[in-house]
Amino acid sequence: MNKDIKKELFLFTATDYFSLKDHFEEMAREGWMLKNIKFLTAQYRKIEPKELVFSVELYPRTAEEDDKNSFINLCEESGWKYIASSKNMLVFYSNKEDNLIPIHTDEKLHEKVLSKAIFMDILNRIIWPLLAVRWSRILPISYVNLSTNTGIMMPIFLILLLTITLSYIFGCLIWIIKAKLSVKKNKKIPKTSYALARLRAISAFILLVTATLTIIADLIGLKILSLIILSSILLLIIFHKVDIRFKKETLDLIKKTALFSIAALVIIYMMLETGSIQRNDKIKAGYIGFTCRDFNITEPQIGKFDRKGSLLVPKVSIYSEINQNIPKEFMKLYIEYGVGYTIETTYSKSMSNKIAKYIFDGMVKDDLIHEKEIISIKDKLDDIDEGYFISYSNEVDGRKSIIILRGKEVIYLKGSIDFSDIRNLEIINNKLNDY
Amino acid sequence: MAKEQFKNLTEPMYYILLALTEERHGYEIMQIIDEFTKGRVQVGPGTLYNLLSRFQKENLIRLMSDDGRRKTYKLTPDGREVLEEEFKRLQKLVMDGEEVLGRCSDE
Numbered sequence: 001m002n003k004d005i006k007k008e009l010f011l012f013t014a015t016d017y018f019s020l021k022d023h024f025e026e027m028a029r030e031g032w033m034l035k036n037i038k039f040l041t042a043q044y045r046k047i048e049p050k051e052l053v054f055s056v057e058l059y060p061r062t063a064e065e066d067d068k069n070s071f072i073n074l075c076e077e078s079g080w081k082y083i084a085s086s087k088n089m090l091v092f093y094s095n096k097e098d099n100l101i102p103i104h105t106d107e108k109l110h111e112k113v114l115s116k117a118i119f120m121d122i123l124n125r126i127i128w129p130l131l132a133v134r135w136s137r138i139l140p141i142s143y144v145n146l147s148t149n150t151g152i153m154m155p156i157f158l159i160l161l162l163t164i165t166l167s168y169i170f171g172c173l174i175w176i177i178k179a180k181l182s183v184k185k186n187k188k189i190p191k192t193s194y195a196l197a198r199l200r201a202i203s204a205f206i207l208l209v210t211a212t213l214t215i216i217a218d219l220i221g222l223k224i225l226s227l228i229i230l231s232s233i234l235l236l237i238i239f240h241k242v243d244i245r246f247k248k249e250t251l252d253l254i255k256k257t258a259l260f261s262i263a264a265l266v267i268i269y270m271m272l273e274t275g276s277i278q279r280n281d282k283i284k285a286g287y288i289g290f291t292c293r294d295f296n297i298t299e300p301q302i303g304k305f306d307r308k309g310s311l312l313v314p315k316v317s318i319y320s321e322i323n324q325n326i327p328k329e330f331m332k333l334y335i336e337y338g339v340g341y342t343i344e345t346t347y348s349k350s351m352s353n354k355i356a357k358y359i360f361d362g363m364v365k366d367d368l369i370h371e372k373e374i375i376s377i378k379d380k381l382d383d384i385d386e387g388y389f390i391s392y393s394n395e396v397d398g399r400k401s402i403i404i405l406r407g408k409e410v411i412y413l414k415g416s417i418d419f420s421d422i423r424n425l426e427i428i429n430n431k432l433n434d435y
Numbered sequence: 436m437a438k439e440q441f442k443n444l445t446e447p448m449y450y451i452l453l454a455l456t457e458e459r460h461g462y463e464i465m466q467i468i469d470e471f472t473k474g475r476v477q478v479g480p481g482t483l484y485n486l487l488s489r490f491q492k493e494n495l496i497r498l499m500s501d502d503g504r505r506k507t508y509k510l511t512p513d514g515r516e517v518l519e520e521e522f523k524r525l526q527k528l529v530m531d532g533e534e535v536l537g538r539c540s541d542e
Contacts, residue, residue, distance in 0.1 A: 057481060070461070071484050073504040077462035078480045101465075103481035106447060113485055 003046070006032050010042040010086065011201035013125075015118055015172050017056050019194035024054040024091065034093075037086040040205065051096040055080065055103045058117040059088045075103060088117070111183045115176045122169050129165045132158055143362030146355065147308055147316040147348060149214045160207050168200060218308070281305035281319075288347040288411055288435055289319030294427055295343070295417050299323050313350045313359070320344035343415035350408045357385075360405040363412055364388060367401055375420065377402065381429045389420045402428070444521045447478045451486055452518040458499050458509040461487065490514065 012020055024034050029051065032044035057075075059068060072082045072090065079100045080092040094100045104110040145151025171192075178190045281303045283289035292301050301321040308316045322342050350356040368374065370392045377387040386405040401414035411432070417424060444452070447468070454467040461483055468478055478486075487508060490496040495514035499507045510518065 055481075069504055070501070070506050071480075074461040074480045074484060078465060080480070101477045101479050103479045105477050105479040106445070106482045106486075109482055109485055113481075 005035070005046075006044040008042045008044070009198075009201060009205055010037055010040060011204050012086075012089075012197055013121055013168070015121075015168075015175050015192050016194075016197040017058060017114065018189070018191040019197050020089075020091075021054045021056045022191070023194045024056075024093070025052060028052040028054075028093075034083055034091060037084045037089075037091070042084075042086075052093050053096050053100075055092045055094075057090040057092065057103060058114060059085075059090055078103075107186075107189060108183050111179045111189055114189070115179060118172050118176060122172050125165055126169060129158070129161050132161065143359040146313050146350075146359060147310055148218045149310045150218050152310050152312055153211070153214045157207065157211055160203070164200060164203055164207070171196075218310075283319050284317070287315060287317040287319070288409070288432070289317065289345040290343055290413055290428070290431065292321050292343055294431060295424060297417075311351070312355050313348050315347070315349040317347045318344065319347075343413065343417060346410075346412040346414075348410045350410075353385075353408055356405060356408045356410050360386060360403060360410045363403050363410065364390075367403065377404075377425065380422075380425050382433060384432075391420070404428075404432070406432070442520075443524075444517070446476050447482065448486060449518070449521055449525075450476055451478065451483065451490070452495065452510060452514055452521075455496055455508055455510045455514070456518075458507050460505045460507045462505075 027034065027044055028047070029049055031047055031049040033047040033050075033052075034054075035043045035045045037043075057071075059071065068090075075092055076082055079098060080094050080103060082090065082092055084091045092103065141152070141155055145154065175190065175192060182188060182190055283291075283303075283305055284307065287305075287307065289305065291303070292299070301323060303319065303321050305317065305319045307318075310316075320342065321344075348356070348359055350359065367390045373389075373391045375389045377389050378384060381387055381404065384404050384406045387403065389400070389402050391400045400417070400419050401412065402419040403413075404411040413419060413428070419425065419428070450468045450471060451464055453471070454464045459467065461480065465478055465480070465483060468476055487496065491498060491508070493513075494511055495517055496508045497511050499509050501507075
């Protein structure tokens with residue numbers, strides 16, 4: 001660890017203008033001079049403690065580079081030293097004894113510029129949480145969302161994001177009103193609290209890291225807790241201990257390789273999904289899946305097995321079999337609508353019976369929308385808590401399904417097989433008893 | 436609209452427009468104001484930059500050159516009109532003052 005360099009989490013916004021100025025001055029008094037501001041961190045270098053005057057300037061994000069440069073140049077010609085920038089924030093400093101003309105000498109005009117910049121910042125920040133709320137249902141959580149960590153965490157993220165955003169907007173509006181009143185009374189523009197700004201920055205950072213980790217955990221199928229611990233250690237090392245510097249050529253190579261790998265993965269995924277590459281998956285041990293062979297259908301079948309899981313529902317799998325003679329271009333349609341000798345098993349094993357019941361009820365409720373006939377099969381299968389046979393009003397594909405709740409497990413079967421037939425029910429019963 | 440908005444100029448506004456009767460860049464404007472007013476009126480670079488943007492938007496001044504670091508500006512006919520009106524207004528204020536205060540001192 002380099003003792004001459006200090007790093008701080010940096011996720012500040014327009015209203016933190018004054019609190020940052022004071023903070024940089026305090027750091028210089030303690031012997032830490034701002035060096036640069038990078039993505040999420042501010043870096044300081046060790047100096048002799050000094051009395052410096054800082055000025056943090058807000059600059060429109062949309063401004064052209066030339067405009068920014070001529071503004072920096074004007075401040076530098078006036079004696080201010082440009083030191084760092086972050087998004088729309090520019091930081092200047094001068095020695096206290098230089099006694100320079102402040103960058104802003106008209107409080108009324110300054111207040112107008114700040115209020116406008118803060119207002120634009122509010123608009124910029126409010127749109128994403130609003131869109132997120134518009135696009136996703138917070139509560140109640142759909143049973144479908146329980147099968148992924150992202151699905152479970154989404155309502156929590158949205159509530160936290162909304163809380164942070166709304167408290168920020170509320171704070172901004174209060175600040176704008178206070179600033180206008182102060183200027184009217186010929187008083188100084190009010191300052192904001194650095195501690196509060198830092199708390200908000202840390203909350204937003206934790207939210208960002210947790211959201212990223214949750215998505216990564218779902219993508220690579222790892223357990224979230226172990227991943228959080230591992231990634232947190234890695235992040236700590238990256239942010240505070242190791243100065244990672246790559247040569248430009250190495251960085252370019254890493255970027256290019258990453259881009260090619262992503263593109264290749266997307267193409268392979270799309271080919272698998274559209275049936276251009278035929279899969280012949282087998283059911284993994286520990287999961288339940290029914291095959292056409294179980295129901296004495298012997299035509300050649302293609303198997304497709306996908307699994308996922310979350311903290312609440314560690315095991316979720318979908319196994320489907322489709323007749324191999326079906327033209328490739330219709331394969332996706334066959335999977336979705338279950339035409340022909342197709343059978344699909346959705347299996348889930350939850351952390352508790354209550355969660356399993358929640359999933360079971362959700363599935364039954366969803367299927368009842370298309371229902372033509374619903375019959376309880378609780379007495380026809382051994383050791384199950386609840387079970388229904390459902391046939392659909394859509395007779396074109398003759399689709400039927402069966403939903404079973406057994407302790408922590410939910411088994412959902414759909415396809416063109418008549419699950420109400422007593423012989424088929426016996427097959428299901430025997431297979432379930434084997435698991 | 437612009438003329439209405441700039442009916443009563445603040446001191447920094449007045450001196451910036453006055454400095455721009457000739458083509459000048461930002462720092463030159465600051466120096467000229469300092470020279471004119473002998474340090475009485477101070478215009479910081481941020482305030483100057485905001486006012487120049489505002490004047491340019493309202494067509495009181497025109498961008499003459501931009502080399503990426505420095506920009507030079509000059510008054511437009513509209514800007515000159517606003518400046519002259521303000522000059523007349525100030526002159527009237529002084530004359531009124533002189534009339535009253537002069538009379539007082541005569542007595």
